[in-house]
Amino acid sequence: MRNTKQRQVVLDILRNTDTHPTADWVYEQARKVLPNISLGTVYRVLGRLQEEGLVVQLDVGSRKSRFDGKPGQHQHIVCERCGRVADVPDVIDHIASERVQNLTGYRVHAHRVEWIGVCPECHNAQP
Amino acid sequence: MRNTKQRQVVLDILRNTDTHPTADWVYEQARKVLPNISLGTVYRVLGRLQEEGLVVQLDVGSRKSRFDGKPGQHQHIVCERCGRVADVPDVIDHIASERVQNLTGYRVHAHRVEWIGVCPECHNAQP
DNA sequence: TTAGATGCAAAGGGTTTGCAACGTC
DNA sequence: GACGTTGCAAACCCTTTGCATCTAA
Numbered sequence: 001m002r003n004t005k006q007r008q009v010v011l012d013i014l015r016n017t018d019t020h021p022t023a024d025w026v027y028e029q030a031r032k033v034l035p036n037i038s039l040g041t042v043y044r045v046l047g048r049l050q051e052e053g054l055v056v057q058l059d060v061g062s063r064k065s066r067f068d069g070k071p072g073q074h075q076h077i078v079c080e081r082c083g084r085v086a087d088v089p090d091v092i093d094h095i096a097s098e099r100v101q102n103l104t105g106y107r108v109h110a111h112r113v114e115w116i117g118v119c120p121e122c123h124n125a126q127p
Numbered sequence: 128m129r130n131t132k133q134r135q136v137v138l139d140i141l142r143n144t145d146t147h148p149t150a151d152w153v154y155e156q157a158r159k160v161l162p163n164i165s166l167g168t169v170y171r172v173l174g175r176l177q178e179e180g181l182v183v184q185l186d187v188g189s190r191k192s193r194f195d196g197k198p199g200q201h202q203h204i205v206c207e208r209c210g211r212v213a214d215v216p217d218v219i220d221h222i223a224s225e226r227v228q229n230l231t232g233y234r235v236h237a238h239r240v241e242w243i244g245v246c247p248e249c250h251n252a253q254p
Numbered sequence: 255t256t257a258g259a260t261g262c263a264a265a266g267g268g269t270t271t272g273c274a275a276c277g278t279c
Numbered sequence: 280g281a282c283g284t285t286g287c288a289a290a291c292c293c294t295t296t297g298c299a300t301c302t303a304a
Binding site: 002003004005022023024039040043044047063064065 | 267268269270271277278279
Binding site: 255256257258259260261262263264265266267268269270271272273274275276277278279 | 280281282283284285286287288289290291292293294295296297298299300301302303304
């Protein structure tokens with residue numbers, strides 16, 4: 001994999017935000033640095049970064065994918081009013097995984113948890 | 128909401144399968160009973176059933192949505208080799224929810240868990 | 255009778271891809 | 280110089296929607 005300007009910029013944007021952005025948001029940011037970058041390239045770079053494990057793709061209900069540039073053992077909580085996504089530390093222990101393994105016969109490799117609620121901003125705006 | 132043939136057929140199909148099918152699978156099945164049903168109608172019926180809480184829509188990574196006609200307090204495990212989806216009882220307790228609430232400031236209303244692993248069939252085929 | 259549901263086909267919208275030009279290694 | 284990457288635009292594919300028609304209540 002070559003270390004192109006486009007790749008550097010996309011990775012940089014993802015690593016310097018906590019907003020779990022969509023591909024087109026990344027594209028808009030990237031254009032501020034590289035005005036000629038194309039949306040197709042953003043998607044291709046995101047795809048490669050994901051294969052390499054540097055980025056995680058989230059499917060949180062809506063049609064657009066969101067991307068997390070700080071992968072690790074954490075999960076996400078989505079605000080059901082505004083769609084804002086925040087990180088949550090993993091509260092699932094391995095006892096739960098073992099129970100799932102026993103109950104289903106599947107070999108459990110990972111889990112993905114999404115909490116759904118209302119973020120403080122939305123709750124304050126309309127209690 | 129009117130109780131049309133189309134609605135009955137779609138709900139029936141969903142309630143009589145454990146496969147968490149995609150919209151076009153439901154469409155193919157429905158055509159065996161109502162040859163003139165359209166894909167648009169399948170989508171509209173699925174949308175309404177979801178609003179009514181009779182069906183739950185899953186976004187499990189791939190681009191197609193899958194639908195669960197037996198909603199309830201259970202989650203899903205997805206086979207990373209074949210994409211098969213199975214049900215898992217909820218192993219997340221409310222203590223975990225409270226921890227998330229305290230950690231994030233969000234009011235937690237629900238959680239969605241997806242386990243990822245390898246199903247018995249795939250594992251047996253290629254240990 | 256009539257408001258809501260359907261079938262059809264076209265439009266939407268996010269994502270992917272073919273291809274020639276480009277830029278790393 | 281070779282080959283992976285890019286920009287562009289068109290293609291893709293799942294899903295939604297407009298509209299005339301139909302049908303459950």
